[in-house]
Amino acid sequence: MYVVTGATGNVGRTLVRLLTASGAEVTAVSRNITEVPAGARALRADLSEPGTLKEVFGEAEAVFLLAAGDLLTQQAKLDEIVAAASGSGRIVALSSQAVVTRPDSPYHGGLVSGFERAVKGSGARWTLLRPGGFASNAFAWAGPIRANRTLFAPFGDVGLPIIDPDDIAAVAAAAMLEPGHAGESYVLTGPEPVSPRQMAAAIGGVLGERVEFVEQTREEARGQLLTFMPGPVADATLDILGSPTPGEREVSPDVARVLGRSAGTFARWAERNAAAFR
Numbered sequence: 690m691y692v693v694t695g696a697t698g699n700v701g702r703t704l705v706r707l708l709t710a711s712g713a714e715v716t717a718v719s720r721n722i723t724e725v726p727a728g729a730r731a732l733r734a735d736l737s738e739p740g741t742l743k744e745v746f747g748e749a750e751a752v753f754l755l756a757a758g759d760l761l762t763q764q765a766k767l768d769e770i771v772a773a774a775s776g777s778g779r780i781v782a783l784s785s786q787a788v789v790t791r792p793d794s795p796y797h798g799g800l801v802s803g804f805e806r807a808v809k810g811s812g813a814r815w816t817l818l819r820p821g822g823f824a825s826n827a828f829a830w831a832g833p834i835r836a837n838r839t840l841f842a843p844f845g846d847v848g849l850p851i852i853d854p855d856d857i858a859a860v861a862a863a864a865m866l867e868p869g870h871a872g873e874s875y876v877l878t879g880p881e882p883v884s885p886r887q888m889a890a891a892i893g894g895v896l897g898e899r900v901e902f903v904e905q906t907r908e909e910a911r912g913q914l915l916t917f918m919p920g921p922v923a924d925a926t927l928d929i930l931g932s933p934t935p936g937e938r939e940v941s942p943d944v945a946r947v948l949g950r951s952a953g954t955f956a957r958w959a960e961r962n963a964a965a966f967r
Contacts, residue, residue: 695755703858742773749777761800775811814871822851843910848882
């Protein structure tokens with residue numbers, strides 16, 4: 690049994706599909722999960738509720754572990770979750786590249802690093818996935834693009850090698866199903882840096898219409914981010930978007946190393962998800 694937490698998210702949803710397609714028996718876990726691919730079992734559970742952990746991880750031979758939001762601020766509870774998952778013998782944990790590139794950040798260097806330390810100290814064979822920015826963050830622009838073909842974002846010409854979440858899922862599937870990944874920490878990026886202005890052009894190319902790019906100030910962007918994330922996370926995100934370190938600008942070879950192919954481009958992601966912007 691392979692357990693996927695966060696199974697309704699951008700990575701988890703694809704990971705469940707890839708694992709079931711391989712013939713694996715999969716339990717897909719989320720607070721509000723309903724439909725899953727044929728061959729998978731849906732399990733509604735909240736990892737922050739200790740009483741649910743035995744049912745979540747009971748028969749697992751590998752666990753994809755996602756910890757986010759308030760859980761990262763509760764180290765004792767996080768340790769309990771990781772300890773429960775460690776019974777599987779193998780944990781593939783979704784972390785962040787910024788654990789390494791921003792060790793002094795209270796969020797990445799503090800809270801997310803605490804998650805990594807718990808995984809590494811769990812006694813299980815572990816693999817850490819450290820992606821940079823997600824291509825799927827572009828869904829936040831879908832409303833204005835649909836309404837008036839306009840994309841609002843800060844730092845219009847700062848390029849980062851953002852990654853397609855499907856590629857993260859493919860690396861996670863390999864780490865869960867194949868030998869040789871224990872003790873590895875993979876930095877996951879796309880194949881080239883792409884700026885918000887270039888993303889607007891790529892989405893426009895998919896739609897066959899011009900998408901106008903309008904550059905926001907940092908404060909305007911922060912106000913939007915605060916509608917769905919805490920202040921420290923918003924500030925850390927804007928720091929990366931506006932003033933990336935050399936490591937955050939660098940294209941990592943790890944997707945190709947694990948999958949034997951290059952990571953997908955943002956344009957390819959936009960083409961696959963064009964319906965969200967029409």
